[in-house]
Amino acid sequence: MLIARTLFVLFFTKGLPVTVYLSLLGFVTAILVGFVVGLVRFLRVPILRGLLQVYVDGMRGLPFLMVLYFLFHVLPFFDMRLTAFSTAVLALTLHTGAYISEIVRGSLLAIPKTQHESAQSLALTLRQRLQYVIIPQAVSLSLPPLAGQIVLHVKDTSVISIIALTELTRVGRIQMQTNGQPLLTYAILAVFYFALCYPVLKLSIGLEERIAKKFR
């Protein structure tokens, strides 16, 4: 059981901080990207709309690992030598951002046309309409799926271990190779991820029920 304790401490000190930091930073930037892209696509801005559609489809249609590999190996040829950490954040931002943009767009589209008409009839400009009527309502709708997306995002950070970035999963692999106890190592690793993700998962389901009741 000494090994279990050592593992626990190692995961907690070497792996967890990086995973959490990577998840948070990546998700915040992904929300920024996703919100802008989702809004622009919702407003059907010409030209941009098509380009962004290609971007979103590209991210939805590729495994995250491929996006990561691509950025990791191709960027240096374009004179962009990023660290493994920066590449990871970039990949996470682009990938999760695309999914968030779909959530944002979906939430905006879900607001009934009648809300737009009321606002227009009250002589509000497009910007006022979006700012005070549409977006506030869309935010409530988007919270449950966003919570679900956080879980997927955190799970994606484990893939980063493949490009040799030290986070939870990589710590697990290295340890397993040296301590010869793969089952125990991965069991504890799984517990860490479970502790991170399960509460958010429950939150997402709970939010979904609350929002459904509010919008009756």
Next chain:
Amino acid sequence: MSIVEVRDIHKHFSQLHVLKGISFEVDVGQTVVFAGPSGSGKSTLLRCLNGLEKIQRGSIQIDGLSVHDHKVNLLDVRRRIGIVFQQFNLFPHLTVLKNITLPLIKAKGIEAGKAKQIAMDLLQKVEIAEKANVYPGNISGGQQQRAAIARALAMEPKVVMFDEPTSALDPELTGGILEIMAALAKEGMTMLVVTHEMAFARRAANQMIFMDDGVIVESGKPEELIENPSHERTKRFMQEIGDK
């Protein structure tokens, strides 16, 4: 000059010809009721008046402004027209009070304190002042419609349009709304009302326009159209309505 001037307007929804040459005028202070079967184009007509729908031919003038002219700012037109919808269409995420003050502050540039005063006075008038800080989801349909009316009136419009304002309400709540509308008409507000409530038309309207299939079939004093219509279609419609 009339405050509402509609000249030969035509509207298509792709292949469907919905308005086929509608023309009429409304003077200041008049109340006009639009009646007719569903699909006759009454709601579409109202929506063309404040620019929610576009017209393909003809012209609409509200208070001297040509609604569908590119050079005219649609916001100016919309500040002059209030509209009350069948489904109330209040903003669910704002309190009743905020529903009214938001457009006052943002679209008319009125300062917050004054906006609140105007809103409370109107809520008092429609008798739901105690619900000012409640959300629309927590009040009845009748109360929501009162709030919607207050919201439209707060903008101090020259013309108020009502699109079947009582159709979505339970029968016992309908009376209250019609009372408010009748009082408003008496105060001299120019009103265009789409409704099936003939008793209201008789009581409060100066003019009734009967529409069917995108055209005005006949128009005149409400009592005349209801009791002694000249056209066959009008007669048939009034009989069907009368059987309620």
Next chain:
Amino acid sequence: MDYDFSFNIVLQFLPYLLLGLRNTVLIGLIGVLSATAFGVAVALARLSWFKPLSMSAAGYVAFIRATPLLVQIYFLFYGLPEFGILLPPFLVAVLALTLNSGAYAAEIIRAGIESIHKTQYEAADSLAMTYRQKMTYVILPQAFRKIFPPLVGQASYLVKDSALVSVMGTLDLTKSATTFQAITFRPLEAFLPTMMLYLFIILTLIYGSSFLDRRLRKW
């Protein structure tokens, strides 16, 4: 940019690419079938009246949803030998994907079955149908219509997730690309064709799922 894209190199890559494609498609097909079968089993367990069974199933699904697939793959790949179970990487890959996608499939199936309104059951009962008849002729066909499009969507996730089996050395589409890249140092020639293949397969499944959803609504 200092890059000379060469189609010749892409042609050199082609045999590896096709081999990887074949394996990915194989893993995808077998994975989808076994995940669906497994998913039905888990869904039925979830719906059973026998509390321990339904709670174990619920716990299982929660565990799968809250832990990364990569960790699950490592768990099986390095852990099974500890129990004396030695499987070739290809089978471990299929197993991992089955256990993972199966849990998500179970949720889809369960939601589909639960969404059938109680009145349907009541109608079937009043027509004196047995449990088996009721399920076979009334409930399951309706549930199928609700379940099929999201399951196609889940298949798209399975193909996406299958890229991770490359960490076990399985020569799938991703592995063929990374191996070629490691040998030739030509990432664009290796990754671009690979990405296009993934896009084609996955987007077809995603858009197919939406299309089916719309078509089946009219049924």
